[in-house]
Amino acid sequence: MNSNDRNFQAYLDEMNIITILLPLSYHHGSSSTFSISDESQKVTTLQIIKKQQIENNNKYICRLGEEISFGHPYWIIDEHGGKTDLQIGAVIRTESFDERFFYDGNDLGVSFMENQTQFKLWSPTAAQVKLKLRKPNSTFSEIIKMRREEKGVWSVLVHSDLELFQYTFLVQVNQEWRESVDPYAVAVTANGELGVVVKLEKTRRQKPFLPPFENPVDAIIYETHIRDFTIHPDSGVKHKGLYLGAGELNTKGKDGEPTGLSYVKDLGITHIEFLPFNDFAGVDETEPNKDYNWGYNPLHFNVPEGSYSSNPLDPYARIIELKQLIDNIHSQGIRVIMDVVYNHVYIRETSSFEKVVPGYYFRHNELGFPSNGTGVGNDIASERKMVRKFILDSIRFWMEEYHIDGFRFDLMGILDIDTMKEVRKTCDSIQEKTLIIGEGWNLNTPLAMDKKAIIRNQSKLPDIAQFNDKFRDTIKGNTFYLYDKGYVLGNEHYYVEAKEVITGSVGIDKEGSGLLSNPSQSVNYVECHDNHTLWDKLLSCLPDMDELLHIKYHRLATGLIILSQGIPFLHSGQEFFRTKRGDGNSYKSPDHINRLDWNRKQLYSDNVNYIKGLIQIRKQFPCFRLKTGDAIRNYIQNLPLPIPLIGYSIQNENHDIREVLLLINPTRSKQSIQIPDGKWSVLVDDEKVEISSKQLVLGKEMVLEPVCLTILAKK
Known part of the structure; x- marks a missing residue:
């Protein structure tokens, strides 16, 4: 029945409740009775329990005597003999729907048996589902009917080896046919237009042994x-911009020094986090140099992006090349964090989710409209059972198939706590100590506050780390006010907060008074792909200052990331003052704005070596990596220095260095201070880092250089 042929509309809104809308232009919107009829012509009268006028319609709420059988057509008949098809309405967002149709099998998508290929799709509200198959290099399609099984799963077994066949599903819901790519697709054609049948076992590699990793800190x-x-152009990499290029080893810049992956290894990094590399919209894969995108427009969650592949037309190329990249990173003893975007899709109406089970996968507000906490027009309803299952299945897939070591959850605050707890369990069941970090921002999505995976609920997510925006804004100044100066820029208003965030945001003076419970929950950063780089903020905040002072401020902020309690997070190129030429939102800006300028690494090699040295200090001294809030309160003591100077004495247990002093002077003048008695080695000052320093400070007094981080150590 075409929507234009309907005199009125009827929706199944709960398992036994039907909402009927009669336009006032149709018999004045009036009917004293309604009945329901199925394929067998059996007619049952509905009980009208409420009637009200809404705009140009009368709305009738009716009760069904018995539940309907999903997947079969029904008609609603009014007293005038008018007839309309019963459409699937808000019932899909009820708990009873979730209970009835939750499918716990692990065989959705495509699976193989000997010379047989099986396709399964979860689509409980569909009346019919067909498989559309196309041979490789052919325009001819074969349509095969699928069979409805338990829990709303549709299935077909094709007695043939269909490797490299292209496929989609044709799904009929509410009398309308839609063509959809498989939500569980693991391979697609260029630009994700069709699913492709591939044999992943052909691409599998052994995961190499990685050095032990004990704690997020x-x-x-x-x-x-x-x-x-x-x-x-001067990256020294052959396969520029591709998976293959990111995995190249022993590449060198114009100065003959390492670039790319070998440089990251040399810097001392333990985890590389890549912006999304699942299949996304915004770049034409057949012309990857034409457009640029960060990748937060997810299309297919279990397929690698094709624009980073050497051949987007070959469905296997992107799979093999991404696996090779991850393998090469692992060969350097470095782990891979995948940036995942399970909070929204690119366009709700055209997504596989919406075509396969319309309305189910997305949150709706009290008026029945899709909610928009993400700001892109849709929020994934992670609290629904089959949505949560999809996320968990996807996480498992990336870990088992691609050997991913950790996940960064984009806009994690859209997701619910129970889903994130299940993510933690799933990861631990595959690889303990998997690093999970997320953006726990509180966004306006219709989910109860106590169920959101946000920073204020961190105590319910003890094993998931949160991006610490309090650290970011305290140290450098508010991210959303370009000219706001933070603690390192000499703003004393941030002094108290600075003392708190440097010591892990756990409540240094009193348990329970901090933002977080343990330092392993705090991702400490001052810049990332989003917003202005720190260098660009400094140029805006302090435009008349000479570059030397910009360098000192930047070095102090980056040094505090590395030496504060918690998890240090560096934006690539931050160590050589990355600039995006003032662009504060470069998500689709061209390469010359976004690319890592490897010549700056040469230009600012002193700073690179300084940051490299701080990373070594952090690794060498356990006192900069305390694992619990209690340890921080027990081992760190505040030194009574004049505001805005900050000083801490930190006990360094089970080490030949027994005590370390962390001293911070954010002012532009030298400061004379009192320090505890003893013979102190100077490990770090404003210019150099030395793990085994011969420079000593004796007695009770010393001078701190302007805008400077100092570390002293005592045996």
């Missing part, structure tokens, strides 16, 4: 984008 994260990482 042992991580040093380096965030980059596969294209940005190598696309610069």
Whole structure:
């Protein structure tokens, strides 16, 4: 029945409740009775329990005597003999629907048996589902009917080896046919237009042994984008902008020094975090140099992006090349964090989710409209059972198939706590100590506050780390006010917060008074792919200052990331003052804005070596990696220095160095201070880092250089 042929509309809104809308232009919107009829012509009267006028319609709420059988057509008949098809309405967002149709099998998508290929799709509200198959290099399609099984799963077994066949599903819901790519597709054609049948076992590699990783605070994260990482003309990389390029080893810049992956290894990084590399919209894969995108427009969650592949037309190329990249990173003893975007899809109406089970996968507000906490027009309803299952299945897939070591959850605050707890369990069942970090921002999505995976609910997510925006804004100044100066820029208003965030945001003076419970929950950063780089903020905040002072401020902020309690997070190129030429939202800006400029590494090699030295200090001294809030309160003591100077004495247990002093002077003048008695080695000052320093400070007094981090150590 075409929507234009309907005199009125009827929706199944609960398992036994039907909502009927009669336009006032149709018999004045009036009917004293309604009945329901099925394929067998059996007619049952509905009980009208409420009637009200809404705009140009009368709305009738009716009760069904018995539940309907999903997947079969029904008609609603009014007293005038008018007839309309019963459409699937808000019932899909009820708990009873979730209970009835939750499918716990692990065989959705495509699976193989000997010379047989099986396709399964979860689509409980569909009346019919067909498989559309196309041979490789052919325009001819074969349509095969699928059979409805338990829990709303549709299935067909084709007695043939269909490797490299292209496929989609044709799904009929509410009398309308839609063509959809398989939500569980693991391979697609260029630009994700069709699913492709592939044999992943052909692409599998053995995961190499990685050095032990005990606690999140042992991580040093380096965030980059596969294209940005190598696309610069002087990157020294052959396969620029591609998976293959990001995995190249022993590449060198114009100075003959390492670039790319070998450089990251040399810097001392433990985890590389890549911006999304699942299949996304915004770049034409057949012309990858034409457009640029960060990748937060997810199309297919279990397929690698094709624009980073050497041949987007070959469905296997992107799979093999991504696996090779991950393998090469692992060969350097570095782990891979995948940036995942399970909070929204690119366009709700055209997504596989919406075509296969309309309305189910997305949250709706009290008026029945899709909610928009993400700001892109849709929020994934992670609290629904089959949505949660999809996320968990996807996480498992990336870990088992691609050997991913950790996940960064984009807009994690859209997701619910129970889903994130299940993510933690799933990861631990495959690889303990998997690093999970997320953006726990509180966004306006219709989910109860106590169920959101946000920072204020961190105590319910003890094993998931949160991006610490309090650290970011305290140290450098508010991210959303370009001219706001933070603690390191000499703003004393941030002094109290600075003392708190440097010591892990756990409540240094009193348990329970901090933002977080343990330092392993705090991702400490001052810049990432989003917003202005720190260098660009400094140029805006302090435009008349000479570059030397910009360098000192930047070095102090980056040094505090590395030496504060928690998990240090560096934006790639931050160590050589990455600039995006003032662009504060470069998600689709061209390469010359986004690329990593490897010539700056040469230009600012002193700073690179300084940051490299701080990373070594962090790794060498356990006192900069305390694992619990209690340890921080027990081992760190505040030194009574004049505001805005900050000083801490930190006990360094089970080490030949027994005590370390961390001293911070954010002012532009030298400061004379009192320090505890003893013979102190100077490990770090404003210019150099030395793990075994011969420079000593004796007695009770010393002078701190302007805008400077100082570390003293005592045996």
